[in-house]
Each structure stands twice: as C-alpha cells, then as structure tokens.
Amino acid sequence: MNLRERQVVIGGIFVLITLIFIGRLIQMQLYSSEWKEYAARLTEETEQLEPARGLMLDRNGQILLNNMAGYDIWFTPRKCRTAGGLDTMAFAEILRMTPAELEREFRRAEAYASYRPSIIRKQIPAEHFARIAGELYRFPGAEARRRTIRTNPTGLASHLVGEYREVDQNDMASNSRYRLGDYKGKSGLELQWDQALHGKRGIRHHIVDIRNDYRAPAQEGLLDTLPTPGQDIQLTLDLDLQAYGENIMANKRGAIVAIEPSTGEVLAMVSAPSYATDLLTGRERGSNYDSLLNHPSKPLFNRTLRATYRPGSIFKMIQGLIALDRGVIRPSSRIYCDRNIIGCHGGHTLDNLEEAIVHSCNPYFHEVMKRMIQDGSSGNIFRDAHNNLGAWSESIRAFGMGTNLGGHFPALRSGTVPDTTDYDRMYGRKRWAYSTIYSISIGEGELLTTPIHMANLAAVLANRGHYVTPHVIQHIGDLGKPEEMNQRFDTGIDPIHFETVIRAMAQVVTAEDGTGSRAQVPGFDVCGKTGTVQNSQGNHSVFIAFAPKNNPQIALSVYVENAGSGGDWAAPIASLMIERYLNGTVEQREKEDRILQATYPFPESPL
Amino acid sequence: MRRTAPIIQRIDWLTVAIVVILMAIGLFNVASATAGADAVDWFDWGSKQGKQFMWVALAMILAGLILVIEGEFFIRTAAIYYFVNLLLLVAVLAVGRTIGGAKSWFSFGSIGIQPSEFAKTGTALMLAWLLSRNNERISNRNNLVKAILIVAIPAGLILLQPDAGTVLVFGGMILVFYREGLSGNVLIAVFCALLIAIATILTGAxxxxxxxxxxxxxxxxxxxxxxxxxxxxxxxxxxxxxxxxxxxxxxxxxxxxxxxxxxxxxxxxxxxxxxxxxxxxxxxxxFGIDVGNPDADYNIRHAKAAVSSGSWTGKGYLQGPMTAYGFVPEQETDFIFCTIGEEWGFVGTVFTLLLYTLLMLRILHLAERQRSDFTRIFAYAAASVLFMHYLINIGMVLGLAPVIGIPLPFISAGGSSMLGFTLLIFILLRLDAERFTVLR
Known part of the structure; x- marks a missing residue:
C-alpha cells in the first residue's frame, strides 16, 4: 500500500469511532428509556398533597369529628451532618422529648435513608409549634411540615367513630396507596367510610437537586393535581342525647341504643364505660391503648354492637306475637300458671296474653311455644320439634334477631337464634324434643342478642310490625343518604296483633304494680318491657321501650350489667333518655340524681 | 492563489471556523454548567465561565501571534521547545501542585498551568523535525527507536504525575508512525492487544x-x-x-x-x-462487573443519565436539571459533554461529534496536500492528539471507555488545554499557509 493511501485507513478509524459514538447516542438518547427513567428518578420527586379529611357532624349539624392544625418534625441526617451536627439536648427540649427518645429517632431516620427526611416527632399541636417555630433554624436538617390532627372535641361516641391512626406494615403491604407516615381509619366509621372521608390526594411534581431539596416544579406543573377534600359525613346521632346517655351511664357497665322507629336512624349509641377518642389518636396512643385494653371494665369493647346477652323476658312479646299470628292463641286465651313445669313469680294464676306479658308469666309462654313446636302433627315429640323449629326460627329472625340488621354495622355481632341444625349438632338428629329446648321459650337458653337488636325490637313494636334497617349515616357529602339505608324489613305479622302486646307494654309502665313503672315520663305514654338476664355475677338489668305510644319518636334498649332487675335501673334510664329526647330537658331530678349516683357493679379504678 | 498573497488569504478558514464554533459551544456550555440553578452572570470574570471567556480571548491573541510568525521559526525552534517542555515536566514533578491526585499543575494564584498540555505540541514538533530530515525514514530501525523515545520520554514523565489519560494521548502517535511507514501489522497488533486486554479483565474478574x-x-x-x-x-x-x-x-x-x-x-x-x-x-x-460498591460507578451513572435524558432536542439551554442541580461531577471540565447531551439532546451531541470528525478529517486533508514532510508529520501528530482526546473523553461519558480525566478539546473549561490546542492547530495552519512559498 502506498503510504499516501494510509490516510484512508486513519480517516476511516476516525469515522468508525464517530459512527460508534453516534450509535451509542441513538441507543442512549433516542431508543432506550432505562437511563432516562434513572435520570427522572434522580431529579424528580413527587409530593403527595393530603386532602382535608371530611368532618363528622350529628343530625343537627353539631361537629363530632374535626381537624386541627398540627405539625410533624422531619429530619434529614445528611443535611445535619454537613452543617456540623446539632445540640441534641436543646432539640429534645423544644420537642418535649427525652434525649434518649430523640437519639432513637435519629438512629431510625439514619437507618431509613440518610439523604431523605423522615419524621422524628409527630403531631405537634399548633399552639406548641408556634412557640418553637422560631427556634427550629438552629437545628440543621430539621423541618416542620403541616399536617392535620384528627380530633373529637366532645369525646363522645368514641366506639362508633373508631380510630384514625398511622398505617402499619400490614396496611402498606396490602395497599400500595399507603406510604410510611400516612394515616387511615382503623376501626369504626373512620374505617368504614375511610375512602369518602379521605377524598383524593393531590400530587405535585418537583425537580430536586443532588441533596433531594425541592428546586423547581417539574413539567411546568402540568401534571400536578390538587387534592379533592374528603366528604363530610352527617350522622343520624343526636349529640345532645348521646352526651346525656354517656353521662348517665358513667360508672356503670352497659349500653343504650336509641332509634327513631319510622326511619331506622340511630339517635344514640352509648357503650359504657367509654373513653375519649383523642386518647387514641395522639402521640400517647401506645400507653393509653394499653391501659384501656387492660382495664377490667373493657372500655374499648363496643357493647352496643358486640356484647351478646340472652334476651330474657322481653323475648316473650315476640313469642306472643307469632303465636297470635299463627292462631295457636287468641288475645283472650288464658293459660294456667303451672309452676310445676317452670318457675314463675307474682300472684297470678290464669292470665291472658296481655296479663302474661305484664306479669312476665313463664308457664304461659312455655305453653305458647309448646303449641307451636310440639303440635302433635307427627305423633312423635322428636319429629314434631324437628319439623317445627325451623319455621319458628324464621319468624324470630323476621324481628331482626340473629341477623345483621341490614348490614350497616360491620362490627355487629348477629347474635343467635337456634335452629334445627344447631340442636342436631348439640344433641344429635331427633335426639331432642321441646322438653329439651324449652328454656328458649322465655328468652333464655341458646338465644343471644345485642343491645342494638333489642332497640330494633322496640322499633318493630313501635312500628307495629316492621323496621327500617338501623343506620347512622344521614348524608355523605352532598350525596344525601345512600338508598340502601332506607331498606324496610317486615315481620309479616298482622299489625292488629301488635295492639294487644302494646297495650301490655303500656300496662308494664303505667300499672301501679307494673315492673316498668320507673320508666314513666310525665306527659308521654311510654310503652316498655323489663328484662332481667340471669348472670352469675349479678343479673343484668334490661329495658326496652318506645314513646309516645301512638306516634313513636324514639325506641330504645337499655342494658346495665350486674345491676339487678330491669325495672330498678334500666327502666329509669330509659325514662330519662326519652324525656331528654322528647322534651329537650329533664325535669325528673330525683330520678336523674339516683341514676347519676349509682355505680355498678362496684367502685372501680377510674379510667 | 498567488504565492505572495497576504497570510490572511492563505490560511485554511474552514479549520478556523470549526475551532471557533467549538470554542463557542464550550463557552455556552461551561456557562450553563457553572451557573447551576442561578442565572448566568456573563460578566462575572471570577467565575469559571468568566475565566473561560478570558482563555478564549487569550487563545485568539495567541493564534494571531502564531499566524504572523514565519513557519521556519517553529521548525528551527522545535527541539528547543521540546526540551523546555521536558524541563517543565521534570519541574512540575518537583514543585507542582497536586490536584485530583496528580501532580501536574504549576499554580499561580487562582490560575493553574498544566505543562503536559503543551508537551503534546512540543512532541509533535520534535517528531516532525526528526522524521522530516533527509532520508530519515521510520522504516529504519534506528529512527524508529529515536521516534519512540521522543514520544516515550515526555509520556514517561507524565506517567509519574500520574496522568494516565495524557499518556494514552501520546500513545496515539502510533498513527503518525503508521502513516510514515511503520508496518500496518502494528495497528492489527494494537487491536489484538486491546482484545486480549479486555478478555484478561473479564476473565480476571x-x-x-x-x-x-x-x-x-x-x-x-x-x-x-x-x-x-x-x-x-x-x-x-x-x-x-x-x-x-x-x-x-x-x-x-x-x-x-x-x-x-x-x-x-x-x-x-x-x-x-x-x-x-x-x-x-x-x-x-x-465492563459491567459488579464491584460490590454502589458508589464506584456513581459518576458514570449520573453522566449517562444526563446524556440520555436529553432525548432528541434536549431540555433546552440552562434547563437541564442534572446540570443545574449538581448531579454531574466535573461537569464543566471532563464531563462537559453531559451538559451538551442533556440540554441540546441528540441534535447537539451529533453536531458536536460531526464537528470534531470534520476537523480531524480536514487536518488529514491539509497534511496530505503538503510538499513539506515536516508539516505533514506535524499535521498527523495534531490529528492523532485530537483524536485521542475525542476517543477517550466522549468514550468515557458514554460509558464505552473507563473514567479517565482528560479534557474535550476547545470545549472543556481550562486554560492550559485551550492554549495547548490553539498552539497545535494554529502552528499547523501557519505551516499550511506557507505550503506554496517555502520549499522544504
């Protein structure tokens, strides 16, 4: 090769290298997205904009759950280090932490990421923050970010409202929406309506520098979205009645559930003892939670929905109604009070239905149920029981017993209405007859209900044969009440039969010797029925009632654990609740004082 | 063209134009890389881009001076220039200042001078002088040894600093030897050696x-x-x-x-x-070998991400977040190509690559039109030096070559390389301008 021609080889090498470079640039700049995505990860950061969480109001617009301004303190270890560290003692002091706690938070932040901020102190209320805001600059790496603190200023209805708190590992694993430090509803309405209350997050895209500080909006802010605030939820609760109920139930264990019969709207749900919601939302949650959890009266236990009791005498009214409906008795049918079969009390001997309810006659209802279960149709008492119990259970369930009442309370326990299969399992197929199971005829035995089931029963009686699914939601945002909240359930029993029972209930309250005379409310016809639930630690005092008799505005159940007979304690409490709701005030001072001073079952360490 | 035409009409303006465009690209991108997130202050003479402005101006003056000096002067003083350079390289080892682990700077206040940047020109002159003497062909083994020594002595001194990048640039002189008659097998041998080296690294790991x-x-x-x-x-x-x-x-x-x-x-x-x-x-x-240290390829990862994020037309001048917010290391000097890639995109990078390619090919063209052996050899040396800088610097930024600190000619911030390359190119242009008037 002529030496002069070697310029082609050398020039060729130059061109070849340029072509290789251009090929590489085509791959890097035009074709592959790998490095572009890496660049975006390095230079862009999205900031989640939390929407304001929806408030909760009562039926009159009074605020139950509110948001309060607060601040979290975030800390970036690397920034602190490059700036030469900080005075831990002074920092701990303004944050109101011990130096040891602060050191632990520093270590945790370091372990998470030294160049990213993490929260070292949560939920500083606005008034505390105002005092320390001016000091914060002295501590490099620290910054304050606004957040809202959920608060229940009245401290009422804590069981119903539920908990709103920081997500844990499980939440983050099950839903990618949640990031460390996010909050969510964990129980009660806060959980059930979490999405509606939460609203929609906004996103702001930032360009960050090598230290991960926000420097400029990314994409000129075109991809940014504003947060959509959560929807306010109006409840059917009457906060005044709720507050009154919680007040008179102080120092007692038990529950009150009050329902507006015509609509199924729950007016009050008192579970005693109660606690202040805010105990479980703030920084002290951990220790508060432990002491509440370990308290002997189980304040965290929502008795209105989850405590199951045997219905006792109150159940006799249902027995009477379905017996009338099936024609096994007429209102005038009299049955001999045979105390050899089953014990009874009082001085009656041959009651009709109305009297039997007033006297709570056990043999009467033993006989009534016997006629339904052991009707002799098959000529075998075992087969009779086996054939007839199913239909009987169905009739009981039509009153809401043993059902979820339409399903608007996820925490609700359905209770138990025993069925053929249940007894088959317990005793063996056709190994049981009415004589085996007769205790359910007077509301004992395997029957179990909750306070809300019993309040709903009061509503069924008030409505003369139907109920609307009990619910607490009045409005969600401006969408109004969800349609399914108006669902109506019918017992299928002729309303005419109810009049007999209701007359009896009026008698219970108004009769001179009526067991429920303490339930009287001056100026109103109260219908009620006492119950005394057998319990080894002292019987539970139970009362259900509705008023006024002819235009019922309120139906309720009252449970006071270990307090004795239904007429002594539950009935006067029902009276006070009815008076408070219908009159707005309570004139029966004596009655009120007697209840307020009572502590059941025994004095305990205060909450 | 008349043999007596003034110098201004006889120099190769295409080369001058390419160099000026490269300098302008350099100024703008150094300004962007320096300013970071702030607005560019064009008249802040203390900033890096202000200094770069000054260096460009000095380079222009230097170019003018070179163009009015007779070419014969450079030929006659080639040996002196070369030996002065060697002395400076020795001196820098003794009294130089260490920056970035290499003792390669004389420092005068805020200004540093890097003698190795000038030694390239000196070596090119010396090589041209040796090989252009009558009948001193490189095919003669004696001459080959002398030529290799001329390159190896400054390269060895620079290796002591140590500045591996510049040593590799001297290795590029093999292209000159090839053009002057060294067997073509040498290039094949270099290629084979490269293959074996890569295989050794891969298997060795x-x-x-x-x-x-x-x-x-x-x-x-x-x-x-x-x-x-x-x-x-x-x-x-x-x-x-x-x-x-x-x-x-x-x-x-x-x-x-x-x-x-x-x-x-x-x-x-x-x-x-x-x-x-x-x-x-x-x-x-x-080579994509996991070294068990996530920070080991930190520079190159960020560099690649910056170039890649430019896409077709880039993020726009002064709009590149990686440039503005300090993600790219050494971004106004060795990694300046990242700024071009991020802010000007594929259009900008390819334009720059084509300018360099055009410049190198133009120099080959100038070389081959000479009657003077000295000018031709010097031109080839200049093209080789440019090529090696181009190869190593851009190869590094694109992740095709290891990270070796070496400036991009006329674009990277820095006075020594700016003046060194100006010297190299404009001596060539002066010699080329005399190709009809002087017979050597």
Whole structure:
C-alpha cells in the first residue's frame, strides 16, 4: 500500500469511532428509556398533597369529628451532618422529648435513608409549634411540615367513630396507596367510610437537586393535581342525647341504643364505660391503648354492637306475637300458671296474653311455644320439634334477631337464634324434643342478642310490625343518604296483633304494680318491657321501650350489667333518655340524681 | 492563489471556523454548567465561565501571534521547545501542585498551568523535525527507536504525575508512525492487544473452580485458549503460507503468542497489584462487573443519565436539571459533554461529534496536500492528539471507555488545554499557509 493511501485507513478509524459514538447516542438518547427513567428518578420527586379529611357532624349539624392544625418534625441526617451536627439536648427540649427518645429517632431516620427526611416527632399541636417555630433554624436538617390532627372535641361516641391512626406494615403491604407516615381509619366509621372521608390526594411534581431539596416544579406543573377534600359525613346521632346517655351511664357497665322507629336512624349509641377518642389518636396512643385494653371494665369493647346477652323476658312479646299470628292463641286465651313445669313469680294464676306479658308469666309462654313446636302433627315429640323449629326460627329472625340488621354495622355481632341444625349438632338428629329446648321459650337458653337488636325490637313494636334497617349515616357529602339505608324489613305479622302486646307494654309502665313503672315520663305514654338476664355475677338489668305510644319518636334498649332487675335501673334510664329526647330537658331530678349516683357493679379504678 | 498573497488569504478558514464554533459551544456550555440553578452572570470574570471567556480571548491573541510568525521559526525552534517542555515536566514533578491526585499543575494564584498540555505540541514538533530530515525514514530501525523515545520520554514523565489519560494521548502517535511507514501489522497488533486486554479483565474478574487447586481467577483459561490458538495457527502454516515465507511467519507466531501471554499476565498482575482499588473498580464498572460498591460507578451513572435524558432536542439551554442541580461531577471540565447531551439532546451531541470528525478529517486533508514532510508529520501528530482526546473523553461519558480525566478539546473549561490546542492547530495552519512559498 502506498503510504499516501494510509490516510484512508486513519480517516476511516476516525469515522468508525464517530459512527460508534453516534450509535451509542441513538441507543442512549433516542431508543432506550432505562437511563432516562434513572435520570427522572434522580431529579424528580413527587409530593403527595393530603386532602382535608371530611368532618363528622350529628343530625343537627353539631361537629363530632374535626381537624386541627398540627405539625410533624422531619429530619434529614445528611443535611445535619454537613452543617456540623446539632445540640441534641436543646432539640429534645423544644420537642418535649427525652434525649434518649430523640437519639432513637435519629438512629431510625439514619437507618431509613440518610439523604431523605423522615419524621422524628409527630403531631405537634399548633399552639406548641408556634412557640418553637422560631427556634427550629438552629437545628440543621430539621423541618416542620403541616399536617392535620384528627380530633373529637366532645369525646363522645368514641366506639362508633373508631380510630384514625398511622398505617402499619400490614396496611402498606396490602395497599400500595399507603406510604410510611400516612394515616387511615382503623376501626369504626373512620374505617368504614375511610375512602369518602379521605377524598383524593393531590400530587405535585418537583425537580430536586443532588441533596433531594425541592428546586423547581417539574413539567411546568402540568401534571400536578390538587387534592379533592374528603366528604363530610352527617350522622343520624343526636349529640345532645348521646352526651346525656354517656353521662348517665358513667360508672356503670352497659349500653343504650336509641332509634327513631319510622326511619331506622340511630339517635344514640352509648357503650359504657367509654373513653375519649383523642386518647387514641395522639402521640400517647401506645400507653393509653394499653391501659384501656387492660382495664377490667373493657372500655374499648363496643357493647352496643358486640356484647351478646340472652334476651330474657322481653323475648316473650315476640313469642306472643307469632303465636297470635299463627292462631295457636287468641288475645283472650288464658293459660294456667303451672309452676310445676317452670318457675314463675307474682300472684297470678290464669292470665291472658296481655296479663302474661305484664306479669312476665313463664308457664304461659312455655305453653305458647309448646303449641307451636310440639303440635302433635307427627305423633312423635322428636319429629314434631324437628319439623317445627325451623319455621319458628324464621319468624324470630323476621324481628331482626340473629341477623345483621341490614348490614350497616360491620362490627355487629348477629347474635343467635337456634335452629334445627344447631340442636342436631348439640344433641344429635331427633335426639331432642321441646322438653329439651324449652328454656328458649322465655328468652333464655341458646338465644343471644345485642343491645342494638333489642332497640330494633322496640322499633318493630313501635312500628307495629316492621323496621327500617338501623343506620347512622344521614348524608355523605352532598350525596344525601345512600338508598340502601332506607331498606324496610317486615315481620309479616298482622299489625292488629301488635295492639294487644302494646297495650301490655303500656300496662308494664303505667300499672301501679307494673315492673316498668320507673320508666314513666310525665306527659308521654311510654310503652316498655323489663328484662332481667340471669348472670352469675349479678343479673343484668334490661329495658326496652318506645314513646309516645301512638306516634313513636324514639325506641330504645337499655342494658346495665350486674345491676339487678330491669325495672330498678334500666327502666329509669330509659325514662330519662326519652324525656331528654322528647322534651329537650329533664325535669325528673330525683330520678336523674339516683341514676347519676349509682355505680355498678362496684367502685372501680377510674379510667 | 498567488504565492505572495497576504497570510490572511492563505490560511485554511474552514479549520478556523470549526475551532471557533467549538470554542463557542464550550463557552455556552461551561456557562450553563457553572451557573447551576442561578442565572448566568456573563460578566462575572471570577467565575469559571468568566475565566473561560478570558482563555478564549487569550487563545485568539495567541493564534494571531502564531499566524504572523514565519513557519521556519517553529521548525528551527522545535527541539528547543521540546526540551523546555521536558524541563517543565521534570519541574512540575518537583514543585507542582497536586490536584485530583496528580501532580501536574504549576499554580499561580487562582490560575493553574498544566505543562503536559503543551508537551503534546512540543512532541509533535520534535517528531516532525526528526522524521522530516533527509532520508530519515521510520522504516529504519534506528529512527524508529529515536521516534519512540521522543514520544516515550515526555509520556514517561507524565506517567509519574500520574496522568494516565495524557499518556494514552501520546500513545496515539502510533498513527503518525503508521502513516510514515511503520508496518500496518502494528495497528492489527494494537487491536489484538486491546482484545486480549479486555478478555484478561473479564476473565480476571471471575473466579473458576479448578479441580486440583480449588477456586482461582479464570484468567488461566484465557491463557489456555491463547496456547491452543497459537498451536493451531502454527500447525496450519504449511497449508497457508508459501515455503519461502514460512520461517518468518513461524517467528511472528511465536513472538505474538509470547507477547500476548506476557501482556495478559502483566495486565492481570497490574490490575490486581499495581492499580489502586478505585482505578480497578472504574475498569471493572466499564465492563459491567459488579464491584460490590454502589458508589464506584456513581459518576458514570449520573453522566449517562444526563446524556440520555436529553432525548432528541434536549431540555433546552440552562434547563437541564442534572446540570443545574449538581448531579454531574466535573461537569464543566471532563464531563462537559453531559451538559451538551442533556440540554441540546441528540441534535447537539451529533453536531458536536460531526464537528470534531470534520476537523480531524480536514487536518488529514491539509497534511496530505503538503510538499513539506515536516508539516505533514506535524499535521498527523495534531490529528492523532485530537483524536485521542475525542476517543477517550466522549468514550468515557458514554460509558464505552473507563473514567479517565482528560479534557474535550476547545470545549472543556481550562486554560492550559485551550492554549495547548490553539498552539497545535494554529502552528499547523501557519505551516499550511506557507505550503506554496517555502520549499522544504
């Protein structure tokens, strides 16, 4: 090769290298997205904009759950280090932490990421923050970010409202929406309506520098979205009645559930003892939670929905109604009070239905149920029981017993209405007859209900044969009440039969010797029925009632654990609740004082 | 063209234009890289881009001065210039200032001068002077040794600083030797050596289970393959080669085999024993070998991300977040191409690459139109130096070459390289302008 021609080889090498470079640039700049995505990860950061969480109001617009301004303190270890560290003692002091706690938070932040901020102190209320805001600059790496603190200023209805708190590992694993430090509803309405209350997050895209500080909006802010605030939820609760109920139930264990019969709207749900919601939302949650959890009266236990009791005498009214409906008795049918079969009390001997309810006659209802279960149709008492119990259970369930009442309370326990299969399992197929199971005829035995089931029963009686699914939601945002909240359930029993029972209930309250005379409310016809639930630690005092008799505005159940007979304690409490709701005030001072001073079952360490 | 036409009409304006455009690209991008997130202050003479402005102005003055000096002056003073450079290279080892681990700077207040940037021109002049004397052909072994020494002495001094990048640039002089008559096999040999080097690095980094001695570096497998290959070629010589040439070819095969083995062994040892851990990591990172240190390829990851994020037309001048917010290291000097890539995109990068290619090819063209051997050899040396800077710097930014700090000619911030390259190009232009008037 002529030496002069070697310029082609050398020039060729130059061109070849340029072509290789251009090929590489085509791959890097035009074709592959790998490095572009890496660049975006390095230079862009999205900031989640939390929407304001929806408030909760009562039926009159009074605020139950509110948001309060607060601040979290975030800390970036690397920034602190490059700036030469900080005075831990002074920092701990303004944050109101011990130096040891602060050191632990520093270590945790370091372990998470030294160049990213993490929260070292949560939920500083606005008034505390105002005092320390001016000091914060002295501590490099620290910054304050606004957040809202959920608060229940009245401290009422804590069981119903539920908990709103920081997500844990499980939440983050099950839903990618949640990031460390996010909050969510964990129980009660806060959980059930979490999405509606939460609203929609906004996103702001930032360009960050090598230290991960926000420097400029990314994409000129075109991809940014504003947060959509959560929807306010109006409840059917009457906060005044709720507050009154919680007040008179102080120092007692038990529950009150009050329902507006015509609509199924729950007016009050008192579970005693109660606690202040805010105990479980703030920084002290951990220790508060432990002491509440370990308290002997189980304040965290929502008795209105989850405590199951045997219905006792109150159940006799249902027995009477379905017996009338099936024609096994007429209102005038009299049955001999045979105390050899089953014990009874009082001085009656041959009651009709109305009297039997007033006297709570056990043999009467033993006989009534016997006629339904052991009707002799098959000529075998075992087969009779086996054939007839199913239909009987169905009739009981039509009153809401043993059902979820339409399903608007996820925490609700359905209770138990025993069925053929249940007894088959317990005793063996056709190994049981009415004589085996007769205790359910007077509301004992395997029957179990909750306070809300019993309040709903009061509503069924008030409505003369139907109920609307009990619910607490009045409005969600401006969408109004969800349609399914108006669902109506019918017992299928002729309303005419109810009049007999209701007359009896009026008698219970108004009769001179009526067991429920303490339930009287001056100026109103109260219908009620006492119950005394057998319990080894002292019987539970139970009362259900509705008023006024002819235009019922309120139906309720009252449970006071270990307090004795239904007429002594539950009935006067029902009276006070009815008076408070219908009159707005309570004139029966004596009655009120007697209840307020009572502590059941025994004095305990205060909450 | 008249032989007596003024110099202004005889210089190659195309080359001047390319250089000026490159300098302008440099100024704008250095300004962007320097300003970061702030607005560019064009009149802040203390900033890096202000200094760069000053260096460009000085380079223009220097270019003007060179153009009015007779070409003969450079030829006659080539040896002096070369030896002064050698002295400076020795002096810098004694009194130089260490920046970035290399003792390669004379510092005068805030200004540093890097003698190695000027030594390239000196070496080119000296090489041209030696090889252009009557009948001093490089095919003569004596002359080859002299030529190699001329390159090796400054390269050796620079290696002591140590500045591996600049040493590699001197290695580029092999293109000059090739053009002046060194066997073409040399280029093939360089290519083969590169292949063996890459294979050594790749195999050297992986462990292999040997039944007898347990686990060891797999580089032995490479040597085994070399031996098999050598034996195969040796055995095929009777079939492939004419009888009278067989003896020479056999010698070449034996020599190549031994050289390959020795080089591989030396490189392997060097990699394991001589290089500092971070240098070894840089080489391993280049080949995608996991070095167990996420920070080892931090620079190059960010550089690649910056270039890549430019896409077709870039983020716009002064709009690149990686440039503005400090993600790219050394971004106004060795990694300036990242700024071009991020802010000007594919259009900008390819434009820059094409400018360099055009410049190098133009210099080859100038070289070949000379009657003077001196000018031709000097031109080839200049093209080789430019090429090596181009190859190493852009190869590094694109992740095709290991991270070796070396400036991008006329674009990277820095006075020494700016003045050094100006010297190189404008001496060539002055010599070229005299190609009709002076007969050498």
């Amino acid at each position: 992986s462990l292999f289970e040997y039944p007898a001695i347990g686990s060891a570096s797999a580089v032995g497998i490479l040597w085994f393959i070399l031996a098999v290959l050598g034996t195969f070629i040796w055995s095929m010589i009777p079939q492939w080669v004419l009888p009278r040439k067989r003896k020479r070819v056999r010698r070449a095969v034996v020599f190549s085999f031994i050289a390959g083995l020795v080089m591989s062994a030396a490189l392997h040892t060097g990699l394991e024993e001589v290089l500092k851990p971070h240098q070894k990591d840089r080489i391993h990172v280049l």
